[in-house]
Amino acid sequence: xxxxxxxxxxxxxxxxxxxxxxxxxxxxxxxxxxxxxxxxxxxxxxxxxxxxxxxxxxxxxxxxxxxxxxxxxxxxxxxxxxxxxxxxxxxxxxxxxxxxxxxxxxxxxxxxxxxxxxxxxxxxxxxxxxxxxxxxxxxxxxxxxxxxxxxxxxxxxxxxxxxxxxxxxxxxxxxxxxxxxxxxxxxxxxxxxxxxxxxxxxxxxxxxxxxxxxxxxxxxxxxxxxxxxxxxxxxxxxxxxxxxxxxxxxxxxxxxxxxxxxxxxxxxxxxxxxxxxxxxxxxxxxxxxxxxxxxxxxxxxxxxxxxxxxxxxxxxxxxxxxxxxxxxxxxxxxxxxxxxxxxxxxxxxxxxxxxxxxxxxxxxxxxxxxxxxxxx
Amino acid sequence: xxxxxxxxxxxxxxxxxxxxxxxxxxxxxxxxxxxxxxxxxxxxxxxxxxxxxxxxxxxxxxxxxxxxxxxxxxxxxxxxxxxxxxxxxxxxxxxxxxxxxxxxxxxxxxxxxxxxxxxxxxxxxxxxxxxxxxxxxxxxxxxxxxxxxxxxxxxxxxxxxxxxxxxxxxxxxxxxxxxxxxxxxxxxxxxxxxxxxxxxxxxxxxxxxxxxxxxxxxxxxxxxxxxxxxxxxxxxxxxxxxxxxxxxxxxxxxxxxxxxxxxxxxxxxxxxxxxxxxxxxxxxxxxxxxxxxxxxxxxxxxxxxxxxxxxxxxxxxxxxxxxxxxxxxxxxxxxxxxxxxxxxxxxxxxxxxxxxxxxxxxxxxxxxxxxxxxxxxxxxxxxxxxxxxxxxxxxxxxxxxxxxxxxxxxxxxxxxxxxxxxxxxxxxxxxxxxxxxxxxxxxxxxxxxxxxxxxxxxxxxxxxxxxxxxxxxxxxxxxxxxxxxxxxxxxxxxxxxxxxxxxxxxxxxxxxxxxxxxxxxxxx
Numbered sequence: 039x040x041x042x043x044x045x046x047x048x049x050x051x052x053x054x055x056x057x058x059x060x061x062x063x064x065x066x067x068x069x070x071x072x073x074x075x076x077x078x079x080x081x082x083x084x085x086x087x088x089x090x091x092x093x094x095x096x097x098x099x100x101x102x103x104x105x106x107x108x109x110x111x112x113x114x115x116x117x118x119x120x121x122x123x124x125x126x127x128x129x130x131x132x133x134x135x136x137x138x139x140x141x142x143x144x145x146x147x148x149x150x151x152x153x154x155x156x157x158x159x160x161x162x163x164x165x166x167x168x169x170x171x172x173x174x175x176x177x178x179x180x181x182x183x184x185x186x187x188x189x190x191x192x193x194x195x196x197x198x199x200x201x202x203x204x205x206x207x208x209x210x211x212x213x214x215x216x217x218x219x220x221x222x223x224x225x226x227x228x229x230x231x232x233x234x235x236x237x238x239x240x241x242x243x244x245x246x247x248x249x250x251x252x253x254x255x256x257x258x259x260x261x262x263x264x265x266x267x268x269x270x271x272x273x274x275x276x277x278x279x280x281x282x283x284x285x286x287x288x289x290x291x292x293x294x295x296x297x298x299x300x301x302x303x304x305x306x307x308x309x310x311x312x313x314x315x316x317x318x319x320x321x322x323x324x325x326x327x328x329x330x331x332x333x334x335x336x337x338x339x340x341x342x343x344x345x346x347x348x349x350x351x352x353x354x355x356x357x358x359x360x361x362x363x364x365x366x367x368x369x370x371x372x373x374x375x376x377x378x379x380x381x382x383x384x385x386x387x388x389x390x391x392x393x394x395x396x397x398x399x400x401x402x403x404x405x406x407x408x409x410x411x412x413x414x
Numbered sequence: 415x416x417x418x419x420x421x422x423x424x425x426x427x428x429x430x431x432x433x434x435x436x437x438x439x440x441x442x443x444x445x446x447x448x449x450x451x452x453x454x455x456x457x458x459x460x461x462x463x464x465x466x467x468x469x470x471x472x473x474x475x476x477x478x479x480x481x482x483x484x485x486x487x488x489x490x491x492x493x494x495x496x497x498x499x500x501x502x503x504x505x506x507x508x509x510x511x512x513x514x515x516x517x518x519x520x521x522x523x524x525x526x527x528x529x530x531x532x533x534x535x536x537x538x539x540x541x542x543x544x545x546x547x548x549x550x551x552x553x554x555x556x557x558x559x560x561x562x563x564x565x566x567x568x569x570x571x572x573x574x575x576x577x578x579x580x581x582x583x584x585x586x587x588x589x590x591x592x593x594x595x596x597x598x599x600x601x602x603x604x605x606x607x608x609x610x611x612x613x614x615x616x617x618x619x620x621x622x623x624x625x626x627x628x629x630x631x632x633x634x635x636x637x638x639x640x641x642x643x644x645x646x647x648x649x650x651x652x653x654x655x656x657x658x659x660x661x662x663x664x665x666x667x668x669x670x671x672x673x674x675x676x677x678x679x680x681x682x683x684x685x686x687x688x689x690x691x692x693x694x695x696x697x698x699x700x701x702x703x704x705x706x707x708x709x710x711x712x713x714x715x716x717x718x719x720x721x722x723x724x725x726x727x728x729x730x731x732x733x734x735x736x737x738x739x740x741x742x743x744x745x746x747x748x749x750x751x752x753x754x755x756x757x758x759x760x761x762x763x764x765x766x767x768x769x770x771x772x773x774x775x776x777x778x779x780x781x782x783x784x785x786x787x788x789x790x791x792x793x794x795x796x797x798x799x800x801x802x803x804x805x806x807x808x809x810x811x812x813x814x815x816x817x818x819x820x821x822x823x824x825x826x827x828x829x830x831x832x833x834x835x836x837x838x839x840x841x842x843x844x845x846x847x848x849x850x851x852x853x854x855x856x857x858x859x860x861x862x863x864x865x866x867x868x869x870x871x872x873x874x875x876x877x878x879x880x881x882x883x884x885x886x887x888x889x890x891x892x893x894x895x896x897x898x899x900x901x902x903x904x905x906x907x908x909x910x911x912x913x914x915x916x917x918x919x920x921x922x923x924x925x926x927x928x929x930x931x932x933x934x935x936x937x938x
Contacts (some may be wrong), residue, residue, distance in 0.1 A: 095535055098486075098527035105490055106519030112497065113516035116508025116584075123494060124501020124893035131903055134494055135910070141487035142914055145479055151924035153917045191766045192583040193505050194894070202895055368509045369579070369586040379517055386524050393528045393548070396540050412479075412534040 048373035049363045050345065052114035055380055057340030059107045060178070061333035064219060066100040067174070068325070069093045071227025073140075073167025074220070076160055079231075079247065084404060085240050087148075087413070090163070092234045092402050093227070094144040094414040099390070104137065113376055117366035118351050121195045125187045126177070126203025133173045140166035144414045167227075168220065175219030179212035181343045182266055182288065184354030198355040211269075214262045221255035222309075222332060229316055229325035236401040245320070252313045267292075272352035274362045281349050281357045291346040298338045298345070305334030423897040424889045427499045430904040432874070434492050436867060437911040441485035441918075443866050446560060446607055447614020447649070448478045449553035453546075454641055460546045470634050472537075473930035474618065475549075477922060479534060484918045488911065499900065503881050503891030510576050510587040511566050518562035525555030560610070561603050568599035570882050571873075572667040578794055580765040580784050585885070597663050602873075605656035608649045609869060612829060613862040615646025619836055620859040621926055623852040626845065631929055639840055647833035653826055658721065665722040665730070668883060671876035673733045674812045675819035676718060677706050681735035681743070683727050687717035690820060693813050700737055701806030706813065733812070737805045746796075748805040751884075754792065755799035761789075798885045807887075810878040818868040818875070825865035832858055 072093040080086035112119040123130050139162040146152045147159035186198035199205045206212050228248045271287020292299045308331025316324035344350035349360035452474050459467035497504050532548035575592030576585040619642040622635040665672040691711030695704040719728040739747025768776035783789045839845040881891040
């Protein structure tokens with residue numbers, strides 16, 4: 039049986055995969071959110087140890103998702119990889135540095151003779167936890183606000199500012215999304231701790247912080263969403279590929295893709311519900327709602343950025359250099375090959391789920407930490 | 415693509431990538447090999463059920479974890495540097511190169527990261543068998559990850575399975591299996607992975623010998639030595655075998671690199687293999703580069719011809735033949751290749767002009783040219799030569815290639831001897847008495863790192879000036895950012911990598927000195 043698959047279909051399919059990975063990545067940044075609290079949340083060393091270990095058993099998932107996100111983006115939309123990484127150099131280097139220091143911090147923090155002391159590695163964790171989500175939020179915001187670059191005839195990038203990506207930090211909308219992602223990671227981190235750790239004092243301190251972080255998250259998130267809906271967007275003419283500014287473009291995308299709108303609203307409602315039951319009912323299951331809610335919301339925001347003939351990586355400097363899922367993608371053959379590979383993904387989810395459950399079957403307590411043989 | 419590029423930018427970008435790769439490669443081979451050694455030890459534990467084997471397994475597993483973490487830290491930088499520092503390259507080949515990188519993430523990294531959590535935290539939570547399977551999956555995941563990144567690297571050394579699309583100005587994949595089963599990829603994977611096994615075996619052997627010197631942990635040490643010596647001996651034989659076939663493939667697909675690591679300038683029949691030698695400037699020049707000759711050399715007559723052509727009288731081209739051409743042997747000169755490369759580039763420029771002028775007739779004619787195999791084989795395959803200025807630009811740094819190759823090979827044979835002696839003394843029961851050997855085994859650990867890094871230096875310096883063999887020189891692949899920016903990040907990375915390495919070595923030494931007793935308890 040031969041199924042005819044169009045190039046356009048594969049481009050859309052791969053944008054869905056990228057969007058899904060982005061959603062998962064933002065959810066999994068609950069690890070970073072937890073890390074950003076390690077100096078303020080615990081009252082003593084053992085409490086800190088419990089929090090670090092709760093996060094430390096999951097950090098590799100976040101890290102691997104980030105690396106896979108990069109690899110999949112490279113394979114499916116190489117022009118984005120070449121343009122953004124090679125152009126917004128300093129922004130990406132800053133993100134990489136944040137994640138690089140995380141990779142050793144868990145393993146080395148409590149090992150004897152670690153030269154720089156536990157506190158240094160805890161600062162690394164805090165740094166990664168705070169700046170990682172914030173900077174990723176900034177980078178993602180440029181998908182909607184645009185960057186300053188141009189491409190020549192051979193698709194080679196030239197960045198229009200000498201700041202090579204750092205100028206994104208001066209855009210208020212970018213900053214708002216950066217803070218929103220950081221605060222969401224913190225809320226998810228707190229809800230994950232509520233769900234995983236059994237220690238009355240930690241839980242009590244968590245509850246207060248959930249309220250505080252949630253309020254600020256909602257303020258920043260609402261600001262960003264409203265500014266997105268009323269903003270001009272980068273629309274691509276499907277036949278000529280010419281990019282034009284269109285008023286209310288992202289609002290139009292939501293309206294023209296009701297499934298995405300429903301998905302987005304379901305995601306937001308889930309996040310709100312998760313926060314709500316944690317705050318008002320003292321439930322520890324909040325993460326089970328905010329987690330999927332985060333994935334759905336981010337997933338649908340990415341779909342709005344790339345679908346509906348929209349430039350997903352727009353250039354505010356040279357409109358016609360903007361990247362769309364059509365002009366930035368790999369060839370038909372490569373996308374098709376990668377699509378076969380993507381069929382393995384459900385199997386990967388299955389074994390991650392299985393392994394995760396197998397080692398998460400006990401709540402983290404002081405005794406559990408000591409009895410396990412490996413401790414961060 | 416046609417613009418001049420600031421050479422200091424190219425140099426800093428190369429330096430940064432080299433720095434990251436060299437640091438990354440300090441940790442990866444140990445991860446590759448130690449994961450299998452730990453898996454073998456745990457298998458014995460599960461089969462025999464003796465707690466002593468669990469203790470041994472956990473000791474080496476702790477060292478594995480320390481090393482693994484820093485490998486990840488340097489690895490993420492390496493992956494993204496293709497984009498940050500080599501963005502023109504990333505576009506030119508992203509259609510092919512990105513695929514193995516993505517598959518590496520999807521297939522290998524998730525396998526590793528999922529089951530490493532079970533490996534470290536699952537001892538009291540999952541069954542013995544599930545734990546054992548997890549340990550094996552981590553080992554397999556590590557090697558799978560090596561497979562895909564080496565497939566990507568091999569494609570740069572020998573680009574296959576693609577065609578150039580003038581519309582997008584990039585190479586596009588047309589045959590995935592050709593990319594995966596690229597002969598360079600197969601050689602490179604087997605050679606690299608087995609060299610990692612070798613390094614890890616020496617690591618285990620050397621540290622175990624140190625315990626014997628200190629008269630501590632005799633049982634752990636001898637049992638570890640047994641496994642490390644057998645695994646190490648088999649691996650080192652594999653390294654020799656795959657190294658030989660690797661050299662043969664290189665002589666075919668990268669003849670200049672091959673000639674450079676043998677410092678073979680003048681092509682000849684019945685060419686001898688230089689087993690060891692010292693180079694000096696001869697005074698003769700190719701352009702601005704001095705031709706080297708030997709202060710002294712130990713040569714095996716006819717052997718170079720045999721390993722490359724299978725025949726003692728086979729002709730092995732030298733650097734001079736490859737630069738100046740050799741009509742009898744049908745080798746094109748640099749000038750001829752450059753002329754063809756310029757022609758291919760001009761055709762591409764014509765295409766872009768036709769596109770701007772909307773000249774559909776011309777567009778179709780040129781498109782047809784690019785899909786014509788004659789044009790591809792005779793012109794486009796020399797595309798990269800259009801970017802080179804003078805003949806000597808196609809010659810890599812010969813002394814670096816020559817010495818790194820010979821250091822690697824000589825050390826490789828030394829390691830076979832060390833593993834064989836370890837087994838010999840072990841079976842005769844005289845290991846502890848031969849203290850000199852225990853010290854040699856301990857001091858051989860850094861030598862395996864030297865050999866391993868030398869291999870990569872040879873592979874990467876030897877292929878210069880190409881980022882993609884014959885298609886794109888490094889100067890054309892670099893991201894156009896200020897050299898000051900790259901210099902700054904180079905310094906930043908150099909400091910950070912070094913700081914982390916110091917912490918890693920210090921922790922590792924402390925853990926080894928502590929030994930397996932109450933290792934985890936002492937962590938607090």
